[in-house]
Amino acid sequence: MSMPAYTPLTDALVAELRRIVGDAYVVFGDEDRLEPYSHDEIPDRHYAHMPEAVVRPQTAEQIAAIMRLANREHFPVTPRGAGSGLSGGAVPIHGGVVLLCDRMNRILEIDPANMVVVVEPGVVTAEINERLGDTGLFYAGYPMSLETCSIGGNVAENAGGGKAVKYGVTSRYVLGLEIVTPTGEIIELGGKLLKDVTGYSMIQLMLGSEGTLGIFTKIVLKLIPRPKTSVDLLCLFGSIDEAIAAVPMIMVRSGITPTAIEFMDCASMQASCRYLNESLDYGRAGAMLLITVDGADEGQVEREYEALGEQCMEAGAIEVYVADNHTTSERVWNIRRNIAEAFSVISPHQANEDLVVPIAAIPALVKGMGELSAKYGIAIPSYGHAGDGNIHTRLVKNPDWSLQQWNETLPKVLDELYRLTASLGGRISGEHGIGHKRKKHMPLFVSAEYIDMLRAVKRALDPNGVLNPGKVFDLP
Helix, strand or coil, X not given: CCCCCCCCCCHHHHHHHHHHHCHHHXXXXXXXXXXHHHCCCCCCHHXXXXXXXXXXXXXXXXXXXXXXXXXXXXXXXXXXXXXXXXCCCCCCCCCCEEEECCXXXXXXXXXXXXXXXXXXXXXXXXXXXXXXXXXXXXXXXXCCCCCXXXXXXXHHHCCCCCCHHHHCCHHHHEEEEEEECCCXXXXXXXXXXCCCCCCCCHHHHHCCCCCCCCEEEEEEEECEECCCEEEEEEEEECCHHHHHHHHHHHHHHCCCCCCEEEEEEHHHHHHHHHHHCCCCCCCCCCEEEEEEEEECCHHHHHHHHHHHHHHHHHCXXXXXXXXXXXXXXXXXXXXXXXXXXXXXXXXXXXXXXXXXXXXXXXXXXXXXXXXXXXXXXXXXXXXXXXXXXXXXEEEECCCCXXXXXXXXXXXXXXXXXXXXXXXXXXXXXXXXXXXXXXXXXXXXCCCHHHHHHHHHHHHHHCCCCCECCCCCCCCC
């Protein structure tokens, strides 16, 4: 496919951008300042691409003016939140403007009576619950990177996380959006309503659209009562097979919906413990399950975690540790949260994958990953959100290999891994998105007719193809 004929940014166009947002909020012609916006958190810089300019608007009206200019002059605009993505979704692969939402970082309204909070897209996700104080409410969307990611990016990716088993993903909590369309109109979708079938479900269309269909400028989030107590179980198993096989059993037989069921294989937990200088005694454990139970009644939570602990022991757990206070809970969760960082230290050459399968297919997926690891001689650690079938892995370069051998082998491993996932009824991404990293593999998982439907939506809303082009799929 040939590259779209976008207009390079000229001094005259940059001057217009400066008039819209102010001189201080446009970066142009300074490679050192532009470079951080050429990539997200993908370890492989192969997916990076330099922007021509970074523009930092503060209002919906400014964004609308930028998009009208982009349509008139035909240059691409790539929205960006905190840059913590793992799919290249915020990478300006056709150059042009990176539209940075960091100045739009206000919590506009906390409305306990309607159990909602209204925020701008640049709000760091962790700040929302910090600001809710003594309202007795909380925002239950919980990406693992909540201390670094922004809520606009969470909505754009329909982010999940560790607590999605009980609380669901971001889409469950978005009641309203103000968006700037690709052609520069400002539109409100939904509001503070729990029920609304006034026309098509445009909010759901925007959720997970990866910045290709609109730019969020205001987000209305549903809040729910904050649980009063929470307990974590760290369950050690002798093998990966035993740990993974326990997950469907826990989900189906116990009659209990845990808040989280996280999985870590031995390689993942060892790497994270070394990274954290953590002295946890995991002994003979080949894998761990980290299970959380929360609720409003301490007695009920105690009964549930005891029942789940017994279930794990029946499933073959070697040991079950109970973390019933903040300090010990943070200790065990830190091991899970830092796996990705630990492997980034081990090697800069790796591929971070975000596979999802039906929960009953988890054992087959993890077994297949182990077979691929043995076949190709590379580390393929597995970890992630086992309670909803979302298994992460980082394919890590063999330290004895040359970079050429790694680059030749990685596509073969990925092809087999993706085909295995598809054969199990899975998908290529559970929460990180397609971006431009995974788009060429989409036909393995969805039909040509489905992709054509996505293209039709894109063309209808973005007729000039200026908003985040080249993501999710190509437009021939």
